[in-house]
Amino acid sequence: MTxxxxxxxxxxxxxxxxxxxxxNLVTDTSANEEKAKKLIQQVDDMYRSTASRATMTMRVQTPxxxxxxxxxxxxxxxxxxxxxxxAPKKERGISTLKLDEEMWNFFPKINKTIKxxxxxxxxxxxxxxxxxxxxxxxxSLTDDYALSLDESGEIYxxxxxxxxxxxxxxxxxxxxxxxxxxxxxxQAFYDEKNRKVRVMxxxxxxxxxGVILPSVLEMVPLNKKxxxxxxxxxxxxxxxxxxxxxxxxxRSLKRRLR
Numbered sequence: 001m002t003x004x005x006x007x008x009x010x011x012x013x014x015x016x017x018x019x020x021x022x023x024n025l026v027t028d029t030s031a032n033e034e035k036a037k038k039l040i041q042q043v044d045d046m047y048r049s050t051a052s053r054a055t056m057t058m059r060v061q062t063p064x065x066x067x068x069x070x071x072x073x074x075x076x077x078x079x080x081x082x083x084x085x086x087a088p089k090k091e092r093g094i095s096t097l098k099l100d101e102e103m104w105n106f107f108p109k110i111n112k113t114i115k116x117x118x119x120x121x122x123x124x125x126x127x128x129x130x131x132x133x134x135x136x137x138x139x140s141l142t143d144d145y146a147l148s149l150d151e152s153g154e155i156y157x158x159x160x161x162x163x164x165x166x167x168x169x170x171x172x173x174x175x176x177x178x179x180x181x182x183x184x185x186x187q188a189f190y191d192e193k194n195r196k197v198r199v200m201x202x203x204x205x206x207x208x209x210g211v212i213l214p215s216v217l218e219m220v221p222l223n224k225k226x227x228x229x230x231x232x233x234x235x236x237x238x239x240x241x242x243x244x245x246x247x248x249x250x251r252s253l254k255r256r257l258r
Contacts, residue, residue, distance in 0.1 A: 036149035036158045037142045040175065042182050051076045051243035055086075055235040060128050063226035069126065074240075080248040081135070084257065085126070094126070096135065097253040103136050106253045113254060122169060129198070129219040129229040145173070155179055183214060197223050208236040 052075045059068045070087040081098040093108035103116040121133040145160035156177040172190040187200040198221045202214035217231040
């Protein structure tokens with residue numbers, strides 16, 4: 001099941017589909033929507049391998065203040081993710097665990113674990129412009145949306161329209177991709193009045209373990225002037241050794257950092 005492209009987010013790994021060549025794509029997918037699905041799958045999973053380990057910096061910018069956090073993240077496939085905040089000191093140890101479509105936050109100052117209810121999925125994650133749903137990726141793009149691919153220009157443009165049964169706040173999503181290397185360029189979200197309300201940009205490609213990937217993610221809510229959130233990948237290890245299943249448990253979530 002392919003889901004939101006983000007931190008998932010935001011946070012983040014790479015499948016075997018990344019290694020498809022243009023010839024394979026043409027041969028294996030003849031229908032427009034099927035080709036779009038393959039492209040979406042590549043972008044959605046591009047930061048995710050069998051297991052990954054990353055160190056990131058998240059910068060939240062508003063007209064009134066700026067704040068920065070250093071984080072470490074671990075993933076296994078699409079189902080498991082753990083994020084720990086390393087700095088600043090006042091937020092050190094706050095952690096987020098994702099298991100399938102469920103999510104928990106641990107707050108060391110009050111020694112409490114809180115499960116995020118479905119009603120809070122569109123709420124802000126750690127005061128950023130990313131939502132809890134961006135991390136959990138509850139919506140399946142290829143299953144819950146009708147896809148159309150425009151490849152007439154210099155880039156791929158994929159338009160996603162929610163199916164009748166799909167529960168989502170987005171009336172349309174448009175994804176732009178580089179034709180040469182299939183890296184994502186932009187993902188735009190539209191509301192029920194067909195207004196573009198936020199844009200996710202992928203920038204500054206770098207080499208991580210022999211693979212070229214965007215090293216900067218930028219989320220800009222267009223209905224909040226002067227707001228944006230940047231996620232900068234300082235390190236990203238794909239197919240990481242030592243990332244084990246027992247890391248993704250509620251017990252591990254509450255482990256305090258030294």
